[in-house]
Amino acid sequence: MSLTPSPAPDMTGFIALSSVLTGIAATTLLPSFPTNDVHQQILDAAWADDPDALTELLAAFTAATQRFPNDPAMVLRTLLVSGDSPIALMAKSIILAWYSGAWYATAGLYPAKTRSARVLSAIAYEQGYMWKVAQAHAMGSADYPFGYWNGQPPSLQDYTGQETIQGGQGQ
Amino acid sequence: MRLWLLASVALSGFGLSMSASAQTPVPPDPYAVKVTCNANGPAADAALSPLMPCDLTFEGSNPTPVQIQQSFDTFSWQSFVALNWPADGTTVIGQGKGAGGDAPATWSGWADALAVMMTPTPPAWGASAPPPEACAALGAGPVLSMVGKTPDLLTAATQPFDTGPLIDQNGAYVRYQILINKPMYDFIIANKLNTKAGQAAYKPTFIPPNATKPMMTFPGGQQDGPVTPAKPVATAPGYEGAVMIKLAWKIMGPGDDPATFHTVTALVYTQGATPAQDTCLKQTVGLVGMHIGNKVRRFPQWVWSTFEQVHNVPQAQDVGTLKPADKFNFYRVGCDAATCPVNQPPPRPWNPAVQPFPNHYASQITRVIALAQSYKDMNAKWQAPLAGTVWADYMLIGTQWPTQQDNKSSPTGFPFPVFLANTTLETYIQGTVPQSSSSCIACHNNAVDTAGTPSDFTYILERAVH
Numbered sequence: 001m002s003l004t005p006s007p008a009p010d011m012t013g014f015i016a017l018s019s020v021l022t023g024i025a026a027t028t029l030l031p032s033f034p035t036n037d038v039h040q041q042i043l044d045a046a047w048a049d050d051p052d053a054l055t056e057l058l059a060a061f062t063a064a065t066q067r068f069p070n071d072p073a074m075v076l077r078t079l080l081v082s083g084d085s086p087i088a089l090m091a092k093s094i095i096l097a098w099y100s101g102a103w104y105a106t107a108g109l110y111p112a113k114t115r116s117a118r119v120l121s122a123i124a125y126e127q128g129y130m131w132k133v134a135q136a137h138a139m140g141s142a143d144y145p146f147g148y149w150n151g152q153p154p155s156l157q158d159y160t161g162q163e164t165i166q167g168g169q170g171q
Numbered sequence: 172m173r174l175w176l177l178a179s180v181a182l183s184g185f186g187l188s189m190s191a192s193a194q195t196p197v198p199p200d201p202y203a204v205k206v207t208c209n210a211n212g213p214a215a216d217a218a219l220s221p222l223m224p225c226d227l228t229f230e231g232s233n234p235t236p237v238q239i240q241q242s243f244d245t246f247s248w249q250s251f252v253a254l255n256w257p258a259d260g261t262t263v264i265g266q267g268k269g270a271g272g273d274a275p276a277t278w279s280g281w282a283d284a285l286a287v288m289m290t291p292t293p294p295a296w297g298a299s300a301p302p303p304e305a306c307a308a309l310g311a312g313p314v315l316s317m318v319g320k321t322p323d324l325l326t327a328a329t330q331p332f333d334t335g336p337l338i339d340q341n342g343a344y345v346r347y348q349i350l351i352n353k354p355m356y357d358f359i360i361a362n363k364l365n366t367k368a369g370q371a372a373y374k375p376t377f378i379p380p381n382a383t384k385p386m387m388t389f390p391g392g393q394q395d396g397p398v399t400p401a402k403p404v405a406t407a408p409g410y411e412g413a414v415m416i417k418l419a420w421k422i423m424g425p426g427d428d429p430a431t432f433h434t435v436t437a438l439v440y441t442q443g444a445t446p447a448q449d450t451c452l453k454q455t456v457g458l459v460g461m462h463i464g465n466k467v468r469r470f471p472q473w474v475w476s477t478f479e480q481v482h483n484v485p486q487a488q489d490v491g492t493l494k495p496a497d498k499f500n501f502y503r504v505g506c507d508a509a510t511c512p513v514n515q516p517p518p519r520p521w522n523p524a525v526q527p528f529p530n531h532y533a534s535q536i537t538r539v540i541a542l543a544q545s546y547k548d549m550n551a552k553w554q555a556p557l558a559g560t561v562w563a564d565y566m567l568i569g570t571q572w573p574t575q576q577d578n579k580s581s582p583t584g585f586p587f588p589v590f591l592a593n594t595t596l597e598t599y600i601q602g603t604v605p606q607s608s609s610s611c612i613a614c615h616n617n618a619v620d621t622a623g624t625p626s627d628f629t630y631i632l633e634r635a636v637h
Contacts, residue, residue: 033236033574035585122605132580140606143583145386145616145625154383154579 008047009058015039017061020072021079021091022098024129025161029098038101038127041120045103046094053086053106057094060087084110099133101125132159200390200468202358203410209249210398210407213241217248217553218403219264221256221277224249225409226394226467227474240587241549243570247476248553250463254278254416255433255562265560271430272560278416279435281350285316288634293365296356306438306451314438315346315420315456334599335516338534339500341424342527345595346439346456348418349631354390355413355466359632367635370620379471380577381584387620387627389413391468412466415629419460419595421500431564432457432480441523450524459483459500460595461565464611464628472573472584473628475611477593481564484594487513487537501536501594511535516599536594539601542568568593571611586612 011030018039019026030039046054060079068074079091089106096104101124102117109115119125126138135153142148157163199205208225211218229242256264257274267274286300287293294300301307302314337345351359363369375385392412399406422439423429434457441450460483463476483500485493493504503511513535517528550566557563569591573584592601592609602608612628619625620632 031575031585033239033585033587035574035587035589126605135580143581143613143616145382145582146619147623147625151384158578158580 008051009043009054011039011043013058013062014043014046016065017058018042018094018098020061020065020075021095022129023160023162024098028159028161036123036127038120038124041124042094042097042103045097045120046090049093049103050086050090050106053090057087057090097124099128099130101128129160135159197393197468199393199395199410200354200388200412202354202361202390203392203412204354206409206411208392208394208407208409208411209253210394210405211245211249213238213245215405216403217556219252219556220249220404221253221260221264222249222404222406223253223392223411223414224394225392225407225411226469228394237545240545240570243474243572244546244549244567246465246474247463247478247567247570248549250414250465250476251461251478251565251567252553252557252562254414254463265557265562269429269434270561271432271564273429273433275435276433278350278352279313281352281416282356283313284349284351284415284631285634287351287356287359287365288631289636291637293360296353302438303440303442303449303451304446305449306440309438309451309453312436312438312453313348314440315348316440316442336521336523337419337501337536337595337598338517338528338532339421339424340426340503340533341422342531342533343422343424344523344526344528345459346420346422346437347596348420350416350418351631352411352414354411355415358389358413364620364632365635366637367621370624370632370635371622373620373622373624375624381471381573381579381582383579386625388471389466389627389629391466391470393468410468412468414466415464415631417460417462417464417596418458419593420456421459423455423457426498427457427500429455429457431482431561432459433561433565434458443524448524458565460593462593462596462611464615466627470573470576470584472576472582472586472612472616475571475591477568477570477591477596477611478565479568479593479595481566484536484538486541487539488541490537501534501598503533503535506535513537514539514599514601534598536598538594540590540592540603542566573612583612583616586610 015026015030018029057079064075064078080088082088089109092109093104093106102119104115104117126141131137135156206225207222209220209222210228212228212230214230224246227242227246230238252264255276257267258277258279262274265272280297282296283300290300306314339345359365362373364373375387377388378385379388390412392410394407394409396407423434434455437454437456439452439454443449459480461478465474467474480500482498484502485499495504497504514537517532517534546567554563569588571586571588571591574587576584578584590603590608590610597609600607600609615628618628618630621635626632
């Protein structure tokens with residue numbers, strides 16, 4: 001942990017990083033007019049867990065983006081190449097947070113013997129992308145009209161904001 | 172507010188076309204009515220006008236989130252003024268002959284949703300349905316049904332979810348009324364959606380931008396530009412879409428100042444266990460709550476505005492600072508929580524034939540979500556030109572709208588604010604609990620007709636009985 005806390009990262013960079021990590025469009029993760037603060041909850045959790053690792057991860061992301069412009073898969077591989085490094089563990093926790101709505105403590109991710117997680121909030125759980133990439137929804141929180149279960153769900157692109165899920169090839 | 176600050180990113184991803192007049196003209200909905208639209212934006216003065224807005228008017232090409240919300244709230248106040256404009260077409264709002272300049276409002280000629288859906292032959296537009304037999308000898312007037320007792324017939328006139336009646340300080344039950352405008356009426360009648368058979372046969376053909384298959388779609392308002400700058404309001408040609416209003420009324424009684432309410436003389440009808448036990452009283456009732464659901468073409472989820480009489484309730488956070496002289500329609504200052512449990516439905520039985528409510532009971536209601544300063548400012552702006560009239564005693568509680576109106580994966584379009592409640596209409600479901608607290612769009616998204624077909628955010632169609 002830092003003895004002298006540095007300023008928390010700005011949201012724009014964190015969303016750009018999160019987009020590459022999750023394969024979800026940045027404008028989907030953080031719309032122009034957000035109606036919840038899940039993005040802030042995840043950033044706060046990451047910062048509280050290991051600010052040094054988060055800072056290093058964001059710096060590594062910036063460098064990788066410059067080295068591999070327009071190639072998010074290579075950026076992702078660069079960030080996750082060392083599966084047990086602090087920045088790789090931080091990246092994995094961020095991915096897990098966006099998908100599950102829970103924060104998995106980085107210290108418990110590897111080796112996975114002391115894994116601990118806490119659900120960030122009801123809305124974070126409900127808005128988790130694990131539901132959306134399954135073209136589904138959290139139990140009890142569907143916002144589709146009556147009878148939706150009798151038809152095809154919207155396309156995967158409608159949920160992710162991406163034509164295809166990018167990245168995900170590292171590790 | 173934190174969300175506002177976080178939202179101060181560029182609005183390039185925002186799904187709205189900020190200038191309605193800049194849009195490529197599209198053919199209007201067949202049942203929309205050609206009108207002259209109020210095209211003032213939030214930067215304009217609060218100009219009183221009988222013209223309804225047909226669409227949202229935003230400031231500039233890249234408004235801030237605060238400006239966007241102000242546009243919706245301006246839309247709400249413009250709608251409120253236009254709908255409550257005197258029906259005679261000549262009198263200016265607030266200059267009628269009644270107390271506080273009151274006069275019959277424009278919507279008084281609208282169709283009663285229950286009459287449209289529950290009578291074998293719905294009344295023609297502009298005509299009234301025959302009153303219940305118990306009211307027949309009392310002359311003309313809107314019929315206000317009772318709450319709770321006969322849910323099969325009257326649930327559409329109660330609060331959402333039938334969570335319980337609201338009892339005023341005189342022990343009288345609050346009454347409710349749902350009215351629809353001509354585009355909505357015409358759509359229902361032309362498509363035979365006032366009958367079960369018509370609903371079963373109806374086949375929607377239009378795929379809204381937030382859906383993946385054809386859905387029932389009421390006519391939406393739109394503004395076709397160009398905007399003509401003028402005082403007091405800029406105008407534009409356009410179309411009025413479906414509008415439905417839900418009204419909450421209190422019986423005017425001791426302690427009520429008629430100069431602070433819009434009032435009407437109504438036939439207050441209470442159904443008994445048998446027709447012989449039905450009662451009907453001709454009474455003066457005062458408006459305490461008003462929902463406006465306005466279908467705007469580019470917002471498939473509708474735009475939802477809600478207003479209240481300013482003396483309804485205190486804010487929960489202000490209860491400790493109230494003075495003994497403070498008076499409210501639905502809160503008694505100084506009554507302890509044991510005697511007057513806050514925001515709780517009345518004890519059963521709920522029998523509107525027994526009034527006043529037994530044991531001197533009155534609802535003890537507070538506003539759970541405090542009114543933001545931006546709303547206080549917006550209300551002050553619009554109340555100023557209405558000063559001295561009954562309409563200055565009403566305030567906007569909020570405007571809920573879809574922030575991502577074309578989002579197919581979330582057809583409710585991420586409404587903002589997430590929660591919105593009127594203390595006279597969603598009294599007991601105020602708050603911020605997901606899936607439980609009041610949200611106009613989230614709730615009305617579940618609406619279906621009697622055939623189980625989603626009914627475009629209105630519960631009216633499920634009231635069909637023939």
